[in-house]
Amino acid sequence: MELRQASDTTVDGVPIHGGTEVVPLLRAGLLRAETLVDIRGVVSRGVADGRIGAGVPLAEIECDPQVPEVLREACRLAASPQLRNMGSLGGNLLQATRCWYWRLNWPCRLHDGDECFAREGEHREHAIFANDFCASAHPSDVAAALLALDATLTTSRRELPLAGLYRLPTDDDRRTTTLDPGELILDVRYDKPDASVYLKAMERKRWAFPLVGVAAVRRGATTRVALAGVAPIPWLLDGFESAAPLPRNAYKVDVAKALVKRATAAVAG
């Protein structure tokens, strides 16, 4: 394996920023790379009004007063202090699932196999929406906040709404993002909200992945709500009718409903 410094935004190899996801995946044999490309020199680390570079570490977003509450709080409650010092915004959006079958390299559907072991097995932490093919729960607090903010991403090739970064895996295409190999996320933009909030239910009070994360953003009379930890991708809430909990995770529906109620009340004008 070799490590190269990127000189511009055309990368030929696996991009690495903080490495908090890349390094464990390499060591677990879940990611193979001949060339790692260190992109820290070519991805912006700036925060301006309504624009955040994809290279900004979560620890900086967490305490920047220009950043809307929903995103600051999502960063503050994500991971641990050391990981927030290391982990970038762009890398956070592209983190892989925490599904333990996947992490232990079971030949499940997300690894191109033909079974979802979680559906029949341990799925207390898994998805309650869109979980029939793969029941993994998207772990990013930050992505839920940006989805509620209706943020726009700039990549090295295009602009797209945050929602367009993600796709539900299917039989023909198991990917959960739409990013092409070598395409870099450069920055994230959003309009300022009138009010916003992030609430997170976790296994312990700090330093845990979201069981359910709820981001609510109000502009004028419209409130947009997005959830983490409830579907294989960050989930824009459109009611609970489509929820299809598994035998051991129905509690997530109750938790999500309660947090959505609290979050929408908190941002009400």
Add this chain to the structure above:
Amino acid sequence: MRLDVNDHAYELHCEVGTTLAEALRDELSLTGTKIACGEGHCGACTVLVDGAPVLSCITLAHAVGDAKVTTIEGLREHPMLRSFVRADALQCGFCTPGQVVSAVALVEARPEPTTEEIRHAMAGNLCRCGAYPKIEEAIRTWRD
């Protein structure tokens, strides 16, 4: 490759993929930095890179570049060490180097942290022995 550790420039050879924790322990014999989970969950391997606490078990040695690394060995004279001893803030001691490194970064930024600030800044350092109350005490009283 070179590493700047505790204000000393080291010259070393290791393969790409070697973590900073492995380089410190196996190449430089700086074994104060511990590896427990080895995958970013526990904080035992915490070191400072340019003053900020990071996890050396998931940092690539080759990605450190010119940054300054501070390990527990570089904090021998810091009053926080004595404060941990005074408060008896450990049992088995395996998590302690990482705890001290995170605690030092906290008080360098905020000399008089509140309980909430201590808990927020120390959340990434797990202690299987459950010495948390004493660790908090050590940080609260570090200048006594």
